[in-house]
């Protein structure tokens with residue numbers, strides 16, 4: 001078993017560290033949190049560095065890189081801010097991977113090259129007011145009108161909502177009940193009848209756009225069907241790549257908090273010596289480092305196992321649920337090391353604590369992932385409806 005990164009992966013991480021220093025990402029992260037402004041200017045720079053769509057197929061402008069490379073990039077950028085990491089996340093582990101893997105030739109030609117250039121971005125719209133964890137209860141639906149489809153429904157919590165150019169919308173086809181009736185279509189911003197709600201105000205993740213989506217008799221060309229009903233499992237399989245990305249965001253936030261706390265403990269003095277001299281602080285640091293590394297190993301295993309394809313459901317679910325929990329614990333401990341200053345908005349810790357909470361909700365809750373894991377452990381499907 002080789003735990004070493006390749007030369008290219010090491011260089012990728014180093015180049016992002018340089019970029020973070022050059023672009024003053026620490027200051028930018030505070031600015032984004034304060035103003036809620038998404039750093040659009042970075043999209044072009046990321047495209048220039050080849051960070052957008054690096055996991056996508058080379059024939060459509062991608063670089064055919066492994067998911068692990070994208071995970072490393074997301075982790076490095078999320079040490080500063082999830083909003084900074086967001087374009088790399090969306091273009092490499094987001095729903096665009098679904099189009100790359102299962103889309104038609106026309107869909108790939110139309111969407112993937114502009115994603116790699118930073119001109120398009122694709123968001124995923126699954127969740128509805130009455131269908132979150134219980135996703136297969138979704139009621140958004142398309143009706144077949146022979147030469148086109150008509151989409152009606154409402155989606156909530158779409159990350160990138162209002163800003164993304166394209167939306168992979170999970171929808172029911174006709175009246176087919178349960179998961180067998182669910183597929184996915186691409187809705188394009190600007191289509192008549194497709195509108196957005198007001199931007200969501202979350203506890204954290206300031207600067208990450210999110211809103212409700214409304215579909216009122218939206219005419220969807222049949223060429224925009226990515227997943228047909230009956231292929232729901234394809235949606236879930238590709239979503240496991242996104243789950244590895246979610247876990248990478250957690251590694252980043254926790255890594256950033258750990259580093260801040262370490263530096264603070266070396267400098268801050270109490271009782272005439274740096275607080276790192278106290279065993280209580282040393283144990284906190286050792287526990288943070290251990291949890292972070294344990295999560296890293298799980299996330300890297302899932303991403304490395306995926307290669308350029310799909311991760312194992314078991315490994316991705318385990319990596320995400322562990323990282324979701326880990327980031328809450330590590331950011332909380334880091335904030336404690338900062339004492340009263342950790343609670344102050346003058347320092348980044350309270351923001352990291354707020355941002356940490358999001359990831360065990362987005363992409364499937366901690367509880368739902370553990371139900372998936374339990375099903376695999378016991379070799380049976382635990383039907384939540386019975």
Ligand SMILES: Cc1cc2nc3c(=O)[nH]c(=O)nc-3n(C[C@H](O)[C@H](O)[C@H](O)COP(=O)(O)OP(=O)(O)OC[C@H]3O[C@@H](n4cnc5c(N)ncnc54)[C@H](O)[C@@H]3O)c2cc1C
Pocket residue numbers: 123124125126127129131132133134156157158159160202205358359361362363364365366367368371384
């Ligand atoms: C920051 C953020 C970003 C998001 N981004 C997106 C996005 O881009 N696209 C999108 O479609 N959605 C997105 N979501 C929505 C997210 O996927 C849902 O919030 C999530 O799936 C949970 O659904 P819910 O909020 O309806 O909670 P519910 O499903 O109502 O769950 C409420 C609680 O009950 C628990 N629960 C439910 N069923 C069970 C069960 N059977 N056993 C045990 N516990 C259970 C849940 O774990 C949770 O604790 C995002 C959410 C957040 C917070």
